[in-house]
Structure formats: structure tokens, C-alpha cells
Amino acid sequence: MTILVPTKATGATAKTAEMTYVEPDRQVTDDELAAALPDAGLNMAFVADFLSAALTHERCGRHLYRSVAARTNNPVLKRRYEDFGEETERHAEILEELIAGMGGNPSYVSPAARGVEGADTKLVESTSLLGGSLDVMTREMVMLQAVFLAESLDHAHWQTLAKLAERLPDGDLRDRWVRAVGEVGPEEGEHLEWARAAMEKMVMLQAESSAMAAVGAKAEELVEKVRSWFA
Amino acid sequence: MVNNLNPGDQSPLETTIGYEQVAVDLTAWLARSEPDPALKQALDFALLEDFDHLYRYANLYELIDGRDAAELTDSLTEIMPGRPTMVEHRHPYDDVRPHYDTHTVDPLSRLHVMTIVAAEQQTMNYYLNHSAEFMEPVARDLYVEISHIEEQHVTHYESLLDPLDSWFKQLVFHKYNEAYLYWSMLQQEAEPRLKRIWELHLDMEIGQLHAACDLLRRYEGVEPEEILPPELPEVPLTFETNKDYVRSVLAEQIDLRADGTEYVPVGELPEDHRYFAFQDVVNDGGAPSELVVDENRAASGREFRDEVEGPHPVAGLRA
Numbered sequence A: 001m002t003i004l005v006p007t008k009a010t011g012a013t014a015k016t017a018e019m020t021y022v023e024p025d026r027q028v029t030d031d032e033l034a035a036a037l038p039d040a041g042l043n044m045a046f047v048a049d050f051l052s053a054a055l056t057h058e059r060c061g062r063h064l065y066r067s068v069a070a071r072t073n074n075p076v077l078k079r080r081y082e083d084f085g086e087e088t089e090r091h092a093e094i095l096e097e098l099i100a101g102m103g104g105n106p107s108y109v110s111p112a113a114r115g116v117e118g119a120d121t122k123l124v125e126s127t128s129l130l131g132g133s134l135d136v137m138t139r140e141m142v143m144l145q146a147v148f149l150a151e152s153l154d155h156a157h158w159q160t161l162a163k164l165a166e167r168l169p170d171g172d173l174r175d176r177w178v179r180a181v182g183e184v185g186p187e188e189g190e191h192l193e194w195a196r197a198a199m200e201k202m203v204m205l206q207a208e209s210s211a212m213a214a215v216g217a218k219a220e221e222l223v224e225k226v227r228s229w230f231a
Numbered sequence B: 001m002v003n004n005l006n007p008g009d010q011s012p013l014e015t016t017i018g019y020e021q022v023a024v025d026l027t028a029w030l031a032r033s034e035p036d037p038a039l040k041q042a043l044d045f046a047l048l049e050d051f052d053h054l055y056r057y058a059n060l061y062e063l064i065d066g067r068d069a070a071e072l073t074d075s076l077t078e079i080m081p082g083r084p085t086m087v088e089h090r091h092p093y094d095d096v097r098p099h100y101d102t103h104t105v106d107p108l109s110r111l112h113v114m115t116i117v118a119a120e121q122q123t124m125n126y127y128l129n130h131s132a133e134f135m136e137p138v139a140r141d142l143y144v145e146i147s148h149i150e151e152q153h154v155t156h157y158e159s160l161l162d163p164l165d166s167w168f169k170q171l172v173f174h175k176y177n178e179a180y181l182y183w184s185m186l187q188q189e190a191e192p193r194l195k196r197i198w199e200l201h202l203d204m205e206i207g208q209l210h211a212a213c214d215l216l217r218r219y220e221g222v223e224p225e226e227i228l229p230p231e232l233p234e235v236p237l238t239f240e241t242n243k244d245y246v247r248s249v250l251a252e253q254i255d256l257r258a259d260g261t262e263y264v265p266v267g268e269l270p271e272d273h274r275y276f277a278f279q280d281v282v283n284d285g286g287a288p289s290e291l292v293v294d295e296n297r298a299a300s301g302r303e304f305r306d307e308v309e310g311p312h313p314v315a316g317l318r319a
Helices: A030-038 A046-073 A073-103 A111-126 A135-169 A172-207 A219-228 B014-032 B038-064 B107-132 B138-157 B169-190 B192-220 B245-251 B274-282 B286-302
Strands: B257-258 B262-264
Touching: A030 A046, A046 A073, A046 A111, A046 A135, A046 B192, A073 A135, A073 A172, A111 A135, A111 A219, A111 B169, A111 B192, A135 A172, A135 A219, B014 B038, B014 B107, B014 B245, B038 B107, B038 B138, B038 B286, B107 B138, B138 B286, B169 B192, B257 B274
Parallel strands: none
Antiparallel strands: B257 B262
């Protein structure tokens, strides 16, 4: 089963930093990270950190999809969020397998992963903490924008992983890496393009509808309007 | 409800002495139970400071009320100097600690840190709010002086928390902590009336934990099981005497000061360290925490102590 939040119980490890303390038996160093991975002619400690960040983003993406699927009023969006959420969880699982297969720890949380998690946390918060100042339709747009932003970074991660794969020497590691990129890359492309197109369509729907501009429209009417989008 | 369990005829100073006894025995127990050595050190460091506060307030109690603080502590906690309050004042740069990493931290450590932050904040607020209820200048000044140290403690402990945790995760951890504390009190309590209160509050906190989990689930898509351990700690937080432990920390760590994020013996600080400049400014004109003992000595013929386990482990702090 995919780990969505590394904890001490799942074997989480981390590097110390100036203001970050890690319990001694959970600390890892760059030398230890590199030593655990195959010598692929790359800075493997950095590669480990990057893989951790990419994996963290997938995990956060799974959480984001769960959250927006639970809160959207539009059945088409809900279905997409649920489907993409399941695919995202599978992407996390693929990365876990890739990391573990290399000799790494899928529960290692790199400083880069912390940075990604910090940004992703604020991204998902942005879809709810401002709820009191947003109308029903704007909330839908904010959630969809969050998905688009998340998928943008996700897509970039997998494109970069594809580039890294090209630098690997021939062998089992490269083969597994190429297989992973081959399976996930097209789906990430689909996610990103869908999010972009959905945002565009949502803007056009609202821009072309005079009813949307009516001040004082009841919340129930707005929810019904949102439900009818993309139908 | 909990605060109103205090008797109506208990004075603010008696409440204060109770708070410092709690601080000492809570901090000591947490330190003894803490699996993480750095967090244990953070607890040990502040333990000796709260221990000294108890001594200063006990002297104030004898000075202005003519009463014996050991009747309040029941001699379960010794009363004698710790790291002297006047040397506890430090530059703000020396109050902030490296925070734990939320992914690797032991769930028990997280509970410990959250508990001690709450306790220190309670004492800080209490001293700030009640200093004006005294007529005697030494009392008012002592409360203000110690409230400054408690603020340092709040910063010291709160900085241990990982800022990466989201608002809703913090809420879930907070409610879990409250459930743990009420469950702990329920295990220890012998008085049936109080036991029923702890049980009622535990039920409430569990309900609130469920509500917090629902918020986490809905707004962040995180299942609570992903971040919470499957069970409460085996051992409840326990209030018991910690005299031997306190004495051992006194003997080993009395001279420690903070230097940035590190703890170093005062003798290893360079002469131009900001600590000394800060001390000169804050203690200019004298320290209320020293004055209260001097005044009590002059009035009572002695400084108040309740040393039940023998002479002070630090020779220089013996009466």
C-alpha cells in the first residue's frame, strides 16, 4: 500500500539542517544517500533528494485530489478529480517502487521534499481558507487552479525524470526508470492538459453567461449552475 | 471547569507555587520519558530554571504571607535554588531551537513538546496578568521578571515544533494531545468526583478530535490515520516526585547557558558574547529574584528552602 505521509513508523528519515533537528537514528547524510544507490555517474545524493521531492509532490497531489473531489459541486469535475486522484496515487506507488528498487528509502524526506510539501500545503489551504470571501463559482475555479498548478509541477518533474533517465548507463536501473516514465508521463500530460482546458472552459462559461453577473443570485441557484457546467 | 477546581481562598501566589511545582514535576517527568536526546536536553535546560522560580516564589510567600510553601508542595518537590533566575535572562537570538522534523519525530515527542508549550504559556500569561495584584514592589517585580523567563521558555519550546505542519494537522495533533492528557489524568486520579470530570472532558476531547479529523479529511484530503499513531502511548503522563532526577540535572547542568541553538557552560562563552551585554541591561539596578531572597533573609532570619534529600547537589548553592 502506498505511503502518503512518511512517519517514524513507516521508516521516515531526513537530513538535519541549520534549524531542523532529526533524531540520531533517523538522520541520513549525503554520503549515506549516495552509498545506498547505484553508481550511475550522477550526483546520486542529489538524485535521491529530487526523487523524494517528486514523490512528495505526488503524495500531496493525492491529498489535493481527495480534498477537491469532496468539495466540488460539479459531477464532471468530481469524477475527474477522483480518477486523477487514483492515478496520482499509482504514480506515487511507481516512484516508491523505483526508489526502493534502487536501494533507496521511499520514506526519506529530503529538504527539497519539505519545500515541495510546504508549497503544496499552502496550495491546498488556498482552496479552503479563503472560503468565506469567495462565491460558489469562484471556489470551483480556485480548486481547479490549484489542480492545474499542482499538475504543472508534476508534469515538469516527470519530464525531468525522463531527462535523467537518458543520462543513466544501460542496465536494469535505466530500464526500470524508462518504464516508469513511459507509464506515468502520458498520464501526467493528460492531467495537465485537462486542467488547462477545464480552466479555459470554466472561464468561457462564466464570461458568456449574463446570469453569472447578477448580483444577489441565491447560493442554491449558483450551485445548480455549477452542477450544470461541462454537461 | 478545570481552573475552577482551585479553591476560592487560594491566593494568586499559592496558585503560582502550584504552577511552578507542576512545571518542575511535569518537565522532569517529560524529560525522563523523552526518547529524543535533543528534546530531552531542551527539557532539562528549562527544568532548572522553573525549579529556581519555585524557590523564589516560596521565599516571597514566606516574606509577605509568613507561610510555608512546603505545606503546598507537600515536600513532594524540593524547594532550593536552581539555575538562578537572574542569570536566566538571555538575548532572544539564544532562545530559538532547531525544530524537529514532523515526518521523523516520535509521536510521544510531539505530545511532550505540545504539552510543555501549553504549560509554559499558561504560566507566562498568569504571571503577566497577576503581577498587579500585589502591593509589595518586590512581589510585582518578581512576577514581571519571572514572566520574562516564561516567555523565553515558550519560545524555547515552541520553536521545537515543525512549521511544516498545516493548520488542520496542527488542530488534529492538538486535540489528540488533549485527549492524551485527559486520559492520563483519568488513569491516575483517585478522587471519584475528579475522575468523573476527567472522563467527561476526555469524552469531549475525543468528540472534538473526530471533528478535527473530519476537517482534515475534507479540506486537506488527509486521512487522520496517516499522521496519528494507532494507539495512545502505553504510559500515561504521570505526576510523581522527581527529586532524584532534578538533583542529577542540577549537578550536571547548572552552569549551562544558551549560545544560539546550542547549550554551553557559561565559562565557555566569550567575554563579548551578547549574553553578558543582555544580562548587564536586564539586571541593571538589581534583580527582584535576588532581592526577594535577601529581604526574606532579613525578615525571617533565613532563606526559605525545603531540602528533604540532603544538601544542595551544587556546593556553591548551599545555604
